[in-house]
Each structure stands twice: as C-alpha cells, then as structure tokens.
Amino acid sequence: MSGADLVLRTASPEGTRAVGRALASLLQPGDLLVLAGDLGAGKTTFAQGVGQGLGVSDPVVSPTFTLVRQYRCGAGAPVRTLLHADLYRLDQLAEVLDLDLAELVEDQAAALVEWGDLASEVLGPEQVTLVLQPTADEDARELALWLPPSWAGRRDALVAALGGLGLLAAAGEER
Template sequence: MTAAGSLVLPTDDDTRALGRTLGRSLRAGDLVVLTGDLGAGKTTLTQGLAEGLGVRGPITSPTFVIARIHPSLVGGPALVHVDAYRLGGEAELDDLDLDALLEESVTVVEWGHGLAEHLAEDLLEVVLERSGSEEGDQQARLVTLRGVGGRWRDLPDLAPEIG
C-alpha cells in the first residue's frame, strides 16, 4: 500500500519546518529515504527532522563518514543519518549493519533510492526537486512524500505547518 502527497517549499526555512513537523511524527523503527539532486535540500530536511526528534546535533551531511548516530536529548529514538552517495550498491549499505539499529532508531538515508528500500517493509520516501527560480540564495523546492506500507497508509497532514 502506498500514499503520496506533494508540497512546494519556497525557502530553506520551510524545508526545515517540514522536517521538524515530520520529525515529531517519526518513531523508533521508521525508515526515511531521501532522494534528490545535489543541493536539493536533503540535509536541510534532515536538520529539521533532527529538531523534531530532539536529537543531538549538529546535523551535517555524512558524505565522507557515510553514517552518523545522533542520540536523543529527550528520551526518544536516536537518529541514524546515512549518506549513500559514495556507496557502490546494496551490499555496501548492508555492510553498515543498519538493520541492527533500525528497530530502536529513526534511520534517514540520503541518496537511498534503489539501495535502502529492502531495509524495512514500511518506509517514507521523500523526493526533493528544485522548483522555479532562485531568489537570493534560496530556491523553491517541490517535495513529494510517498509512504510505503501500513505505517504510512495515511501521511501526516503537513501543509498547514509550512509557510
């Protein structure tokens, strides 16, 4: 079963706000797969997710370390933040032993499309695309949320939190 919805986010702050709202609805065992080109806002969204979860930061792209674990500051699940950009395939992702952490944490995999879906039956895929023209240093993003499995049968209503 899948559910889907899209939003336009005019600024980085709006992208973080979406992440905060979504982060408040995440729980241990959730897998979030982020897809989008370089600069599309995957790490910006993850910063908001981390704020919503109440985990220790700072949240930066784990491109060179591949994965970081951010423990909770509020008694909730840890955030496991993975950047699969440099991984050569599903086997290299499996070498990270994410499945050992999956049940007790929230796992976010940037560049995970086509690599991370096998980690859980239920997952939330977030596709970020640049949209429209740039204003200053900001560019609007089109964000599509696609829930897979019973956990995401109904996507949270996120639109009122943005803007």
C-alpha cells in the same frame, strides 16, 4: 511526482526544515526515511529539520564521508537515536548491507538515508520515500512523499501538521 501520497512546496530552506520537524514528531522506532534528489536538492536541510524536531542538540551535517552519523534525541522525542546515512559514495549494494541499518534502527532509533533510492531494494519495503526537487526559484523546493502501509495511522496527523504550515500542494489518491 505523480503517484505520491503527498506533494509539498517550500519557499525556502527554512520551509524544508519545517517539513522535517513536522514529520519528526510522528517517527517511531524502526522507521526508515529514504531521501532522494540531485546534489543540492535539500536532503541535508530536510535532515536538519528532523533533527530539530527530535531535539538533537548537535549540528546535523551531511554524513557523505562518514557514511552514518548517530545523534542522540532530546527527552520526550519519539525515538532515542536518529541515524543519518549517506549512500552516495557506495558502489555496491553489498556495501549498503554491511552498514546494517535495519539492525541499528531496531534499538529505539529511526534512520534518514540520503541517496537511499540507489539501494531501496535492500532497505526493505517499509520505507518512507521523500524526493526533493529544486524549482525555478532557487530557494524553493517541491517535495513528494510516498508512505508505506505502516504509516496509514499516521498519515492524517502528518497531513494536518503539513496543512497547518501551508505547504501542502496536493494529496494523491494512492495509499
């Protein structure tokens, strides 16, 4: 995971959710987070943490068969709507374009896109990319985070929040 802006290690699913909660507080309308990793890597677990951090009251579940789920965020959240998409079952980039995620996030929303790495070229350059990987410990995860230029002003706040959780393993030099 070399070249990542931040590398984190979590010891449990709750730790992965905690990373999602920390990142949620920094989201802004229009943000798009690409979640990558093998089956069972923790993408939906991370999304649950983001939902918790945004005050989503409904259970955040995998959108594998519905493709996109929308969740209303709680009062005081930095965005009104959390979009949660899953591209695993899509075969062509044209199908991703048909979802029109870019237009959906324009309306006070932020989006999490599981398996988004399969279509990152059509999702635009201003995406946060998070790669989750299991470790030798069944419950632990390593998370690598790449931040786009639009996050330059939020990077220090994210590092502070994650450092406070004791999850920050390393910070890359590339920004």
